[in-house]
Amino acid sequence: MLRERGLRLTAQRQLVLEAVYDLGHATPDQVHCKVAETAAGVNISTVYRTLELLEDIGLVTHTHLSHGAPTYHAALEEQHVHLVCRGCxxxxxxxxxxxDEVSARLKDDRGFQLDVGHVSFFGKCKSCAGG
Structure with a gap:
């Protein structure tokens, strides 16, 4: 995809993309730590710029799973709703x-189309809830 858009596939871009795929859901800091295992010279600003580029061309996407930095994951995955445990x-x-039911109701009542790729629910997983 990079080459199709006249961009080069640099080693740094490849490492950032691989880190996102390997980690599943990762913040830029987590991606940076993973990349640094292989290429210690890659700085965090390069990771941020690369993540933005990869999102612009549709290879990764982000969501907000906390009050901190966005979390990135592969855009090639099917859309999904995130369940984030506040315990662990x-x-x-x-x-x-x-x-589906909530989405249909929002569309009918408000004309609002839900973007499920950016939906996150916070609570406690089965283990943390004691069940």
Missing amino acids: GRIDEVQPSAL
Whole structure:
């Protein structure tokens, strides 16, 4: 995709993309730590710029799973709803169809189309809830 847009596939871009895919859901700092395992000279600003570029061309996407930095994941995955445990920090995913009823109601009542790729629910996972 990079080459199709007249961009080069640099080693740094490749490392950032691989880190996002390997980590599943990762903040820029987590991506930077993963990249630094292989290329210690890559700085955090390069990671941020690369993530923005990769998102612009549709290879990664981001969501906000906390009050901090955005979390990136592969854009080639099917859209999903994020379930974030406030106890252990685990991130789980469910199919968008879990929100079909809510989505339809929002569309009917408000004319609002829900972007499930950016929906996150916060709570406690089964383990942390004691169940």
